Amino acid sequence: MDTSWLKPITEAKYLVVDNAYRYRAILRYFYTQHERMRQYLFPEEVYAFLKQFDEFQTYTEEEMQQDLEQLVKWKNLIARQETGHIRTIEEFKKKRFRYQCSPYTVEIERMIRTLEQLGETFGGSLEKTRFDRLYASLVRMESIIDNGFGEKREEMNQVWEETFDYFKKIIQNSADYIAYLNGENMEERMMSDSFLAYKEQFTAYLRDFIVALQKTSMQIEKLLEDLPEDGVRRFIEEVVAYQLAIPRFEGAVFSREQLTEEKLDTWRSLKEWFLGRNGHESELSFLQKQTNEAIRRMTRVVQRLGERHHHFRSRKKDYLHLAKWFSSLETVEEAHKLSAVVFGCFHTKHIVAENDATENMYRDIWEEQPTEWLVKPRVRHYREKKKPEAMIDRRKEKEETMTAYLAEKQQEEEALAQLITDGKIVLQELPIVAPHIRKTLLGWIAKAMGREDRIVQTENGWKVKVVQREGTITLEAEDGMLMMPNYEIHLLD
DSSP: GGGGGGSSSSSGGTTSSTHHHHHHHHHHHHHHHHTTTOBBOOOOHHHHHHSSSGGTTTTTTHHHHHHHHHHHHSSSEEEEEETTTTTTTHHHHHTTTEEEEHHHHHHHHHHHHHHHTTTTTTTOOOOOOHHHHHHHHHHHHHHHHHHTSSSSSHHHHHHHHHHHHHHHHHHHHHHHHHHHHHHHHHHHHHHHHHGGGGGHHHHHHHHHHHHHHHHHHHHHHHHHSSSOOOOHHHHHHHHHHHTTTTTTTTSSSOOHHHHHHHHHHHHHHHHHHHHHTTOOOHHHHHHHHHHHHHHHHHHHHHHHHHHHHHSOOOOOHHHHHHHHHHHHHEEEEEEEHHHHHOOOOOOOOOOOOOSSSSTTTTTTTGGSOEEEEEOOOTTTTTOEEEEOOOOOOOOOHHHHHHHHHHHHHHHHHHHHHHHHHHTEGGGGOOOOOOOOHHHHHHHHHHHTTTSSEEEEEEEOOOEEEEEEEEEEEHHHEEEEEEEEEEEEEEOOO
16 A cells, blocks of 8 residues: 555645635636636735635635645645835845646646536547547557667657547547436436437437447447457557656656556556456446347337327227228128237236246257146135245256256257368358257357457367358258358367
């Protein structure tokens, strides 16, 4: 832990003391003039500014002088004695000062201005162009590494600053906007009728962001995977060397090794944000899921609002149209058919049963075992009998289930291995395959088509590449035939 974390920040005292309104007014004026490139101010200027407001009508110059001295003690202001234009010794003894706000004060006031503009809701945005700019900056970084670091260190430092400036803005703005969409005020606004006027803008905005995210993120992921670690380290060392070469009176705060390690950690954070870490989901995937969930939530809200309006709408014209339609039919059988289409089946019963026998998502419902549903009597005084039961050891059943599952997976892998010819699976030359084999192959193809290089890692550890040939083929399975493009699956290792 850095010892600087434990020190109190005296520069922030002026925000919570009794006369905070006076200190804040003085420092806000200093900050405003600092932004206008006026560094040093005389007390007379500050006093004239404060006397314009009703809150400072009884404010005296002595009180202001005391406040300025207190702010100097808290290191909010830097006092500098004015030695120019001194005409008498008495004027020199009075120590006429000019004041300048300290760097801490500038940053604190800048933060306060940001908080005042923020209000009670989150800001942020989902700018789709920032991903393109980040990708262009990373491409520039890759070209510098591939060309043997022929660029100047100044150019490398600029590329590094631009890269992480875009990256920080992506993180901050997207996090704030997602928090804005998930806020309580947003939920209330969505339930109002006025939301219907903005729902198209919201959904189009989020949809465009998702499209740009899916398009650019794959390119960024591929580039981050291809960048060599030693090349990135050399690039960071050049950036650190440039920053240390900037002349400063107080000297470097951190050593070369500390700055290099800090920037390496920053680079690892960027990679983990896009690629994930130790098998965990990346923050990019989480952002995409949050945006999709926001679109689904808006769609559900719009549907409920539409149903509410539809509930109060008159159906008289619809009923008249149906009545004319029924009256035009010649037989009762035709009327029964029309009734079944319009109104559905009458007196239907829906029975719901839960069956957790398997977690295989590709298993069909008719392959499951039937479920027994216990019907309880509908009497007021009925109580279900409870019997004390002993703890049952089910380790043997779990081991048998695990053994059966592993055996099933082994059979599937052997069946897939039999389809390999010369290191590839040619779908056009396959015999009639089982349904689960067809689903597995189509799953590989779907995952590969989402990547630019068409290379994926399968669930059984194979690394395959999908190659599309000309024309279409018919893939025959035990449960039917499928017309599809001509694909080949090449095993890389």
